[in-house]
Amino acid sequence: MIDQDFLSSLPPLREVIAEHGLNAKKSLGQNFLFDMNLLSRIVRTAGPLEGHTVYEVGPGPGGLTRAILAAGAERLIAVEMDQRAWPILEDLNTRSGGRLDVIPGDAMKVDEATLLAGKPVRIIANLPYNVGTALLVRWLTTRNWPPFWSSLTLMFQKEVAERIVAKPNTADYGRLAVLAQWRSKPRIAFDVPRQAFTPPPKVTSAVVHIEPAEPIADVPLKSLEAVTAAAFGQRRKMLRASLKSLGLDPTPILEMADIPGDLRAEVLDVPAFCRLAAAHAALMQSRKSS
Known part of the structure; x- marks a missing residue:
């Protein structure tokens, strides 16, 4: 259930971005989403958030962050390296009653297993294109299994999403498919047209949902x-x-x-x-x- 009262209490996202001069940077792999219906759909794909800590990478101005908080996340930890977004996210933390923890810095350097220990974790993110695959491989290859996360709901370029769920004897089948399907269940939830983003990327995107599973075989x-x-x-x-x-x-x-x-x-x-x-x-x- 999305808390519409919480969303309506927030200033329009476009106005917040304009106020802080937060234009999307290609160097950071940024493409912003403003459609709250679409953002809420991403969050619903992740499953119920009650009793979970949610981890978000690259929230930027906080569009998806708003949807996660409105869906009832008790605690949301967001890692953001763009310092222009920090004041926006801190204001969102205040408005959410202190449920948002902002970690400034590079998500590739975060020890998530330690940071997120103690509660079931749902990772929900519109991943920056320049680090999305690397982060996914790291989450799929954590040595402890079941992993520290209970689900991954992530947005990728569609070509990456298709590589995650690919089957043998297809052009998209490769190392990423084997690592993903060895001990988890990935599926493409839905596509996101390029026109939904600001600025529009050159390609269609897709939301992928992944849940841990028993390994197909117990191999190193x-x-x-x-x-x-x-x-x-x-x-x-x-x-x-x-x-x-x-x-x-x-x-x-x-x-x-x-x-x-x-x-x-x-x-x-x-x-x-x-x-x-x-x-x-x-x-x-x-x-x-x-």
């Missing part, structure tokens, strides 16, 4: 990252060639995983990559022991 993360990086790093090559970049003879890895060496990475499903990871881990352990 380090080995899964290694085999996917090698296989998709030279995706046009057969696996017997691309896996040589692991620094090991790929033949025993492929044999242990029961995967023909003349296949290419794009045809393997996630369970097959898990078998490769298990074989890689076993051979690495054998090498250490010898």
Whole structure:
């Protein structure tokens, strides 16, 4: 339930931006959303916020932040590196009764697992385009699983969103799909047209919702990252060639995983990559022991 009274008590977002001279900066990957119906839809996609801490990266002038607070978030932690936005967000904190904590700085340098420990966490963000994929990979590859977050509701360029949910034998299928689908359930919730943003980006965007799941196989993360990086790093090559970049003879890895060496990475499903990871881990352990 969105608190319309709270939203109506706030000054118009466009006026706030004009007052503070907060024009979107391309260098920060900024594109602002003003449509509260669309922003509220993003928040509803995340699920109920009661009892959760919400974490937002790159709130900018606070459009999505307003929608999160209006949806009943008990505590919202927002990381913003653009100092022009800090006074706007601090005013929003005051108007929300102190429910918003603003952390100035670079989200790539935040230890979220420590910062957000103690309560279920929903991450909701219109991620800056220049760091969105890097942040997602970090959240997907946290070593403790289940992770510190209970859901991710994130906006990406649509081409990135399609890579997250891609299936084998498609052009979009790659390392990001394997990492996302190994132990979580990603889906594209809806598209967002470029005209919804100020300034409009060159491409359509999409909101992706991800929830943790039981891993498809219990394999070491380090080995899964290694085999996917090698296989998709030279995706046009057969696996017997691309896996040589692991620094090991790929033949025993492929044999242990029961995967023909003349296949290419794009045809393997996630369970097959898990078998490769298990074989890689076993051979690495054998090498250490010898």
